[in-house]
Amino acid sequence: MLCAVRNSLFSLACLLVVGSAVLLLRARPTRSSPQEEPQSTPEPAPPPTPPATPSGPVIVLDPAHGGTDTGARGEGGVAEKDIVLRMMRTVREQLALQGYRVVATRRDDSNPSYDDRAAVANAYRDAIFISLHVASTGTSGTVRAYYDQFSVPLSTESASPVLGIKALAQPSSPLVLWDEAQRPYLDASHRLADVIQNQLARSFPGSPTVSTGAAVRTLRSVMAPAVAVETSSISKSKPDALTGAAGPISSAIAAGIVALRQSNGAEAR
Amino acid sequence: MPRGLKILVVVLAIAVIAGLISLQPLRRRIRRLGESRSADEQARHAVLAPPISTPTDVTVKAQIFWAAGPDNVAPVEVDLALSADPVERSRQLLQALIANPLTEEQRTLPAETTLSAFYLAPDGTAVADFSDAIASGLPSGILSEEMAVNSIARTLESNVPGLRRLKILIHGQEVDTLAGNVDLTGFFDLNSVPASPTAAATMSSPPEHANQER
Secondary structure (H helix, E strand, O other): OHHHHHHHHHHHHHHHHHHHHHHHHHHOOOOOOOOOOOOOOOOOOOOOOOOOOOOOOEEEEEEOOEOOEOOOEOHHHOEHHHHHHHHHHHHHHHHHHOOOEEEEOOOOOOOOOHHHHHHHHHOOOOEEEEEEEEOOOOOOOOEEEEEEOOOOOOOOOOOOOOOHHHHHHOOOOOOOOHHHOOHHHHHHHHHHHHHHHHHHHHHOOOOOOOOEEEOEHHHOOOOOOEEEEEEOOOOOOOHHHHHHOHHHHHHHHHHHHHHHHHHHHHHHO | OOHHHHHHHHHHHHHHHHHHHHHHHHHHHHHHHHHHHHHHHHHHHHHHOOOOOOOOOEEEEEEEEEEOOOOOEEEEEEEEEEOOOHHHHHHHHHHHHHHOOOOHHHOOOOOOOOEEEEEEOOOOEEEEEEOOHHHHOOOOOHHHHHHHHHHHHHHHHHHOOOOOEEEEEEOOEOOOEOOOOEEOOOEEEOOOOOOOHHHHOOOOOOOOOOOEEO
């Protein structure tokens, strides 16, 4: 009798241990991938992916900075990293409403590396990468679109002799150097940035009418048309005014995507 | 109370009073040290970046690219004694760019920045090594960083013939970005043909003269 009770208690204890272990494993936070929901900051569920354009491009939104990297700082401790996160949510919702598939490189106060951000876009066959920034300077209420700036390709004599791997970047090779990933997409990025900038100039008077080429680090490794959009400025505008720019920025991005696809279609024909 | 204990209490009381008395001057001294940091910075600047003069110096009208408004840089013609030696000439120009803007609004590089070294390779590759202040004192943002790089690149290319490309180091090291956005891992082309006609029309005009080569 005593033995049976002891066995029952032992079985119960085993079950409890196993059950607890399973619960703990399920509850353990996994390494946050860029597309995953935040662990700390609660956020409404992303809008459902509309079935209207299943073959359309995936828009990868990249709120710049994050974590200990605050980016530009304004009065009262306002940080670029927080404003661009809010802007991303608005842009994501508006683009999703228009039928685009949208993912983000971060959805919380994390700071993925430049390469991790690029990897989100590079995981898709047909993606468009938009990096959102807020400037420290510049005329208040203006917005700029940047495409990455590469100069003339490296000549053989200027290439580092150490980098025998440079040969991999030749057009005949199917391999692409991570640091050179954006180079084949420069023309598309430039066209996309120009259309976006043109739209932005209508919504934000004083903004340039054509886009700007700049060596923006976060665009360099993206294997897709990639544009950085920077709103001015955190030192002169109120945070609400900056986040309010997200609506017109969404429209400009959508117009850019449509124009890019049309021009790509025309080229294909 | 035993005599020894009395003495101990008195000694402790004296020590506490002495501590309290010395606390106030100590606080004042700490505050003064904090205030004198900027003065130290200026003194350090004067020591590390003394005026450069060479036997071949000739006063010419140099074009220094400073900020012309919040969004762009533009050349300002200034009388500057410049060396015939391209390395010394480049150092003189970059010192003037950092130290001599007419107004604070014209400044594209933090005032505390010093040029630690400047090298020129036979193929026209210039290497400018700046102090940490160029990154830590610069407001983060693509626009401000691009204006900083652009002011350096265009000042050099407008006044030093033969330069082909520029590499920017910070504290002797290659760094990923200037202040979080603009890529410093590559070279910036100097005296190059604009990459595209559209880019040449941009109002901040950074790209066409400061393209980056990777």
